[in-house]
Amino acid sequence: MEITNHLEKTEPENTEEPKKRKKLGLTSRIFIALILGMICGVVFHYLVPEGFVRDTVFVEGIFYVIGQGFIRLMQMLVVPLVFCSIVCGAASIGDTKTLGTVGVKTLVFYICTTAIAVAVALTVANLINPGVGVDMSSILVDTSASEKLGQAEEVSVVDTLLGIIPTNPIDSLASGDMLPVIFFALFVGIIIAILGRKAETVHSFFEQFNDIMMQMTSMIMVVAPFGVFCLLSRTFANIGFDAFLPMVKYMVSVLGGLVIHCLIVYMILLAVFARVNPIMFLKKFVSVMAFAFSTATSNATIPLNIETLDKKMGVDRRISSFTIPLGATINMDGTAIMQGVAVVFTAQLFGVPLGPVEYATVIATATLASIGTAGVPSVGLITLSMVFNSVGLPLEGIALIMGIDRILDMARTAVNITGDAVVTCVVARQGGRMDKAVFDDPNAGKDVDEVKVQMS
Numbered sequence: 001m002e003i004t005n006h007l008e009k010t011e012p013e014n015t016e017e018p019k020k021r022k023k024l025g026l027t028s029r030i031f032i033a034l035i036l037g038m039i040c041g042v043v044f045h046y047l048v049p050e051g052f053v054r055d056t057v058f059v060e061g062i063f064y065v066i067g068q069g070f071i072r073l074m075q076m077l078v079v080p081l082v083f084c085s086i087v088c089g090a091a092s093i094g095d096t097k098t099l100g101t102v103g104v105k106t107l108v109f110y111i112c113t114t115a116i117a118v119a120v121a122l123t124v125a126n127l128i129n130p131g132v133g134v135d136m137s138s139i140l141v142d143t144s145a146s147e148k149l150g151q152a153e154e155v156s157v158v159d160t161l162l163g164i165i166p167t168n169p170i171d172s173l174a175s176g177d178m179l180p181v182i183f184f185a186l187f188v189g190i191i192i193a194i195l196g197r198k199a200e201t202v203h204s205f206f207e208q209f210n211d212i213m214m215q216m217t218s219m220i221m222v223v224a225p226f227g228v229f230c231l232l233s234r235t236f237a238n239i240g241f242d243a244f245l246p247m248v249k250y251m252v253s254v255l256g257g258l259v260i261h262c263l264i265v266y267m268i269l270l271a272v273f274a275r276v277n278p279i280m281f282l283k284k285f286v287s288v289m290a291f292a293f294s295t296a297t298s299n300a301t302i303p304l305n306i307e308t309l310d311k312k313m314g315v316d317r318r319i320s321s322f323t324i325p326l327g328a329t330i331n332m333d334g335t336a337i338m339q340g341v342a343v344v345f346t347a348q349l350f351g352v353p354l355g356p357v358e359y360a361t362v363i364a365t366a367t368l369a370s371i372g373t374a375g376v377p378s379v380g381l382i383t384l385s386m387v388f389n390s391v392g393l394p395l396e397g398i399a400l401i402m403g404i405d406r407i408l409d410m411a412r413t414a415v416n417i418t419g420d421a422v423v424t425c426v427v428a429r430q431g432g433r434m435d436k437a438v439f440d441d442p443n444a445g446k447d448v449d450e451v452k453v454q455m456s
């Protein structure tokens with residue numbers, strides 16, 4: 001199998017081809033797969049009779065294997081890609097002062113946007129009142145709820161901070177523990193820069209390995225539409241729409257909060273702090289959002305996010321390779337929005353009054369919970385218990401929303417990774433590390449969309 005990258009086309013025979021035969025880009029293919037997957041899932045849920053063929057062969061067979069296989073392929077890239085690209089980024093930026101400025105700015109933006117997200121959620125929820133007039137007995141309670149909550153262990157802030165320093169970096173790499181991996185990689189990169197020629201061989205090893213990982217990302221993305229189709233088919237075949245009905249107001253509140261945060265807060269940030277066209281950002285980023293929506297995991301989206309910011313928006317990889325994995329680990333605006341709405345929903349359902357002090361507490365704890373939420377499916381529900389505890393809400397509320405959380409998990413993950421990309425654009429632009437011409441070029445990075453696979 002041979003992979004050809006259109007951006008790097010050198011052969012004259014290729015240059016005229018795109019004009020004659022317009023191929024669908026990756027973004028369009030992912031979208032078509034997403035819609036078809038939803039339709040297929042709904043058809044399976046309502047029209048195909050239960051039984052061996054539907055459940056074992058398709059839903060838990062073909063759809064599950066292809067969907068999970070695709071997620072695993074993307075996850076396979078994460079640790080080596082993050083490690084190598086942070087080492088290379090730190091080694092080429094070199095001075096710790098610049099790295100420190102980027103780090104502090106990124107953290108401040110991540111924390112502030114999450115706090116704003118919770119405030120948006122609390123406002124929307126208080127306007128829609130999702131927990132008023134809901135018949136509790138009609139809600140489907142997820143039986144695995146108590147199990148999942150039981151697994152949640154309380155980790156103190158001090159332990160979380162100390163956990164950033166790995167006692168054994170190999171162990172952190174092996175278990176995919178992002179913060180210690182980022183810490184160690186930054187350290188290695190800085191020292192490569194300090195040692196200069198003495199560490200030349202190691203430096204070029206990491207650069208070459210980084211190129212290999214980028215090429216692997218492009219190759220794997222070729223099969224993304226199949227993965228997305230199967231993931232969506234399985235999800236919708238399993239849940240259908242019945243469970244949503246009593247929860248409609250809750251779902252509308254969460255989705256409303258997500259849309260407002262994405263289309264208003266992020267767009268203002270891009271226009272004001274990055275001075276770039278927010279619409280152009282959305283157009284170029286929508287395929288990454290669709291990918292996060294289908295997989296419900298920020299972590300697996302890291303490679304595609306870095307690739308898209310680099311090729312389509314001209315964001316220096318030395319910035320994004322650090323800010324994107326960091327964001328996928330600690331910056332979860334979408335999750336914080338779900339948590340804000342869940343608090344108001346449960347308080348209304350159980351008649352617990354919330355005042356200004358409770359609201360301020362929710363903003364603080366949901367922001368912290370977002371830092372503690374790992375970028376994998378459903379973890380936001382587990383860290384929600386910390387937010388509920390802080391204002392004395394019954395944990396039964398979590399069991400009630402678990403039944404329909406999968407769809408909201410998909411939507412909030414799309415917002416989680418958009419927040420990472422928006423902050424990365426702001427930090428890169430302010431630090432002079434974004435090529436504005438690439439950002440403004442609507443055709444930039446078509447190669448992310450057009451990796452051509454030729455069977456030989």
Ligand code: ASP
Nearest residue numbers: 297298375376378379380
């Ligand atoms: N699925 C989310 C993510 O990966 C985390 C969550 O909210 O459960 O970003």
